[in-house]
Amino acid sequence: MSPNTITLPAAADFHLHLRQDEMMRMVTPMVSKGGVSLAYIMPNLQPPISNTEQALTYKKELEQLAPNVTFYMTLYLSPELTVDEIRKAAKAGVAGVKSYPRGVTTNSDGGIENYEIYYPIFKAMEEEKMVLNLHGEIPSDPESDICVMNAEERFLPQLEKLHKAFPNLKIVLEHATSKAAVDMVKSLGDTVGCTITVHHLKLIVDDWAGQAHHFCKPVAKYPHDRQALQEVVTSGHPRFFLGTDSAPHPSHTKETAHAHAGVFTTPLVFPYLANIFETLGCLDKLENFACHFGKKFYGLSQKPEFENATVTLEKTETDVVPNQFHISEDGTPSSYGAVVPFWAGKPLGWKITKHF
Amino acid sequence: MSPNTITLPAAADFHLHLRQDEMMRMVTPMVSKGGVSLAYIMPNLQPPISNTEQALTYKKELEQLAPNVTFYMTLYLSPELTVDEIRKAAKAGVAGVKSYPRGVTTNSDGGIENYEIYYPIFKAMEEEKMVLNLHGEIPSDPESDICVMNAEERFLPQLEKLHKAFPNLKIVLEHATSKAAVDMVKSLGDTVGCTITVHHLKLIVDDWAGQAHHFCKPVAKYPHDRQALQEVVTSGHPRFFLGTDSAPHPSHTKETAHAHAGVFTTPLVFPYLANIFETLGCLDKLENFACHFGKKFYGLSQKPEFENATVTLEKTETDVVPNQFHISEDGTPSSYGAVVPFWAGKPLGWKITKHF
Numbered sequence: 177m178s179p180n181t182i183t184l185p186a187a188a189d190f191h192l193h194l195r196q197d198e199m200m201r202m203v204t205p206m207v208s209k210g211g212v213s214l215a216y217i218m219p220n221l222q223p224p225i226s227n228t229e230q231a232l233t234y235k236k237e238l239e240q241l242a243p244n245v246t247f248y249m250t251l252y253l254s255p256e257l258t259v260d261e262i263r264k265a266a267k268a269g270v271a272g273v274k275s276y277p278r279g280v281t282t283n284s285d286g287g288i289e290n291y292e293i294y295y296p297i298f299k300a301m302e303e304e305k306m307v308l309n310l311h312g313e314i315p316s317d318p319e320s321d322i323c324v325m326n327a328e329e330r331f332l333p334q335l336e337k338l339h340k341a342f343p344n345l346k347i348v349l350e351h352a353t354s355k356a357a358v359d360m361v362k363s364l365g366d367t368v369g370c371t372i373t374v375h376h377l378k379l380i381v382d383d384w385a386g387q388a389h390h391f392c393k394p395v396a397k398y399p400h401d402r403q404a405l406q407e408v409v410t411s412g413h414p415r416f417f418l419g420t421d422s423a424p425h426p427s428h429t430k431e432t433a434h435a436h437a438g439v440f441t442t443p444l445v446f447p448y449l450a451n452i453f454e455t456l457g458c459l460d461k462l463e464n465f466a467c468h469f470g471k472k473f474y475g476l477s478q479k480p481e482f483e484n485a486t487v488t489l490e491k492t493e494t495d496v497v498p499n500q501f502h503i504s505e506d507g508t509p510s511s512y513g514a515v516v517p518f519w520a521g522k523p524l525g526w527k528i529t530k531h532f
Numbered sequence: 533m534s535p536n537t538i539t540l541p542a543a544a545d546f547h548l549h550l551r552q553d554e555m556m557r558m559v560t561p562m563v564s565k566g567g568v569s570l571a572y573i574m575p576n577l578q579p580p581i582s583n584t585e586q587a588l589t590y591k592k593e594l595e596q597l598a599p600n601v602t603f604y605m606t607l608y609l610s611p612e613l614t615v616d617e618i619r620k621a622a623k624a625g626v627a628g629v630k631s632y633p634r635g636v637t638t639n640s641d642g643g644i645e646n647y648e649i650y651y652p653i654f655k656a657m658e659e660e661k662m663v664l665n666l667h668g669e670i671p672s673d674p675e676s677d678i679c680v681m682n683a684e685e686r687f688l689p690q691l692e693k694l695h696k697a698f699p700n701l702k703i704v705l706e707h708a709t710s711k712a713a714v715d716m717v718k719s720l721g722d723t724v725g726c727t728i729t730v731h732h733l734k735l736i737v738d739d740w741a742g743q744a745h746h747f748c749k750p751v752a753k754y755p756h757d758r759q760a761l762q763e764v765v766t767s768g769h770p771r772f773f774l775g776t777d778s779a780p781h782p783s784h785t786k787e788t789a790h791a792h793a794g795v796f797t798t799p800l801v802f803p804y805l806a807n808i809f810e811t812l813g814c815l816d817k818l819e820n821f822a823c824h825f826g827k828k829f830y831g832l833s834q835k836p837e838f839e840n841a842t843v844t845l846e847k848t849e850t851d852v853v854p855n856q857f858h859i860s861e862d863g864t865p866s867s868y869g870a871v872v873p874f875w876a877g878k879p880l881g882w883k884i885t886k887h888f
Contacts, residue, residue, distance in 0.1 A: 316738050318736060318755035318758070319755075321754060321755045321756045322755070323736050323737050323738050323754055323755055324737055324738050324741050325681065325737050325754065326754070380674060380679050381679050381680055381681050382672050382679050382680050384741070384742075385680050385740070385747060385751055385793075386740075386744060386747040386790060386791035386792070386793060387789065387790055387791070388742060388744065388788075388789060388791070389789055391741060391742040395741055398677060398679055398681065398682070399674035399675075399676075399677045399678070399679055400677045402674070430789075431787055431788050431789055432744075432787050433743065433744060433745055433786075433787055433872070434742060434743055435742035435743070435744070436742070437741075437742060516789070
């Protein structure tokens with residue numbers, strides 16, 4: 177029988193989008209509300225975070241909005257990035273560099289396709305112990321039968337090649353969605369990790385067929401792919417850890433002819449996970465997945481005053497996921513619209529009753 | 533070089549949804565506007581068309597709205613359908629019976645899963661020369677790794693089994709979307725035909741990822757699947773013919789959290805097809821695909837006065853697909869909303885300049 181109350185260390189989210197402006201001011205204070213005290217921040221802003229100074233400025237903004245969260249920053253990989261900038265970023269505590277294939281996700285038009293031009297960058301990152309974060313998809317190409325359903329699997333040889341070229345470079349395959357990706361990461365060395373989102377543990381392709389709020393990139397795939405993700409977290413594999421890829425979009429940009437890609441989970445990360453892990457019968461694996469494996473892989477820690485922060489979750493039969501969150505600092509309706517969270521309106525079974 | 537003008541017989545659409553009420557009154561007069569003079573009508577109304585009387589009443593409504601179109605009617609396969617009703621329907625000129633797997637498409641909750649209970653019905657249909665129209669998808673079932681991407685392929689053994697049990701029963705696999713379906717139909721006997729829609733000749737999974745107006749059931753699949761559809765029409769295979777599955781939905785039921793499934797092509801069937809066949813380099817195959825193969829397979833013909841109806845298409849560099857069609861008889865805005873057609877706002881290259 178499952179417990180009715182669980183107390184865990186605050187979680188670490190190793191893949192998070194906190195946006196800019198009003199959206200940032202709304203979402204950032206929700207990080208700790210979802211039970212997360214360490215957040216690894218993606219650089220795909222407009223313009224992208226491409227140098228140390230931008231990263232530090234952004235970090236300062238986030239820290240002011242959420243002083244109880246420890247933020248780690250990333251740079252956006254592009255041909256403009258220099259080895260000198262990598263050295264400088266590493267000294268300033270920037271933790272990683274994120275690579276997006278061209279055109280695959282939000283604000284990734286400046287992304288990359290051929291990694292070899294970046295080998296001097298990767299070598300410097302390896303030396304500086306910075307982490308390479310890969311959005312692991314090949315751009316769709318009907319001529320080669322590449323589409324959103326196999327774009328991740330077709331990317332995996334690139335991951336393998338990079339790992340062989342830079343065996344000491346820490347590489348994270350972000351938001352894995354396929355059995356092929358799980359198998360590949362497992363087969364590689366200890367310097368290769370993998371984030372798994374909340375929503376990909378729940379969704380398959382049917383769930384985003386006509387359902388804009390479940391549409392994200394990479395798209396959720398076959399039932400057997402979801403099963404592989406569930407099995408690897410159930411097994412407690414230490415190189416697979418939480419990265420929510422929570423990506424808020426105003427609902428009017430989702431419920432429209434061309435929906436933006438992204439699922440919003442930040443306000444309820446821990447309750448979602450408790451629900452999922454309980455359903456999978458592996459609540460005992462939740463702590464390592466959400467709190468420890470990622471930090472251990474990265475070698476990162478919270479600010480000292482939050483080292484021992486904990487979160488208490490309790491069972492609830494009445495609470496449901498809010499239908500929407502208004503895009504405003506105080507939660508009141510605004511001209512920016514609202515964001516519809518994952519599983520809106522549905523009961524989760526768990527709520528957070530004690531924060532840090 | 534392609535011609536600038538083509539004159540063809542009016543087309544036959546062997547899979548069409550004309551709905552009810554205001555939507556029916558808007559869509560039905562558009563059938564001939566799209567160049568179609570023979571329309572084979574699906575029975576998934578609310579309630580479904582389940583007996584001869586309902587079919588004839590519906591047919592009369594449609595004929596009043598479009599006297600220049602020859603309508604053939606179908607019944608909805610359900611456990612209530614009797615052998616006597618099949619005899620009666622055949623005598624009244626009802627052409628076929630449509631089978632929907634449970635829950636797979638619009639108004640298919642009463643659909644079926646196990647065909648053997650229908651064998652007496654199918655035997656009577658075989659004797660009466662009625663056609664069995666199959667929505668060829670198995671309901672999704674994650675336990676068996678069945679989802680929208682493989683639901684058609686997983687259905688195909690049912691088609692094969694039915695054909696072997698009733699070799700003289702004409703069976704049409706509707707709206708094929710996969711290479712597996714094309715291969716299966718080709719491998720079976722001359723009593724098995726296959727409709728292909730306009731939109732499945734153009735779309736792949738990427739096109740409905742987050743794009744509600746491209747979302748339909750069965751969903752568009754991999755590039756190699758689209759290629760198989762394109763190749764079979766390019767080859768001029770006589771058992772593959774036009775069935776648009778044009779399925780209008782008000783745009784507010786598409787651009788929302790849970791989009792209805794269906795693509796609307798009725799008003800521009802022939803211009804869409806001219807564009808597609810020209811792009812495929814097989815304009816010479818358009819006439820058989822759109823006008824002759826279906827009628828020959830079914831053994832059906834137009835009303836005598838429209839036997840020689842023709843449609844003339846001309847190239848245009850200026851015309852684009854309308855952004856929407858208001859749901860009203862006179863085309864003015866109404867409280868019912870509007871339907872967004874396939875390829876809204878895009879140039880087609882062809883327009884109809886002479887109707888029948």
